[in-house]
Amino acid sequence: MAGQEREVAFKKETISKLLTLFFKDEKSKISNDTASLMAEMLRIFVIEATRRAVKQAENEDCVGVDLEHVEKILPQLLLDF
């Protein structure tokens, strides 16, 4: 399971295109290493969001994780990143 989890990650190319899309200055560039590091950072972000939502659902004794649980964990999540 842990091995499988490792494999799921963002593609370097996607991340570098995504970041370049948001840059205001066209001269800004991003190196290859930075893209893989940002991919890891976003992976952590998604895992953290999921874990917190799952925990919220557990606290409420719900079977599945729904939109309301994500809504509840969202403010603190955004403050932590």
Next chain:
Amino acid sequence: MDEQEAYTQRLKAAVHYTVSKICQSTAAECEKEMSRQAVAAIAETTFRQCEIFAKDLEAFARHAKRHTINVDDVKLLARRSTALSSHIQQKSEELAVNNQELKEKRKKNAAKRKSKEMEGNEADEAGDTEN
């Protein structure tokens, strides 16, 4: 402008795809099911968060009077949480080690190729004289 929007949509779809994969595997570990709306919300959040990250990174690089964003800028981005910052630090070190190894391999391969080429050339020359 329309093309730009289509491009953004495509990137968003790519993010959504990976986010849903990560969500499913993480939720499966915790033995819970994620609803589609929950996954979509996390994907949208990730996309928006990416915009904040990008702008921060750009500002950090600009502050250092650079145009290329560095690994150091990412470390600065992750400074607010100790655990995250040490994880990113460790990852960046791993990346650096990997790069070093790759470089050395490439050097070795290049050297091998050169010596092979030399041999090949010598063989060719030998063949030429025989003909």
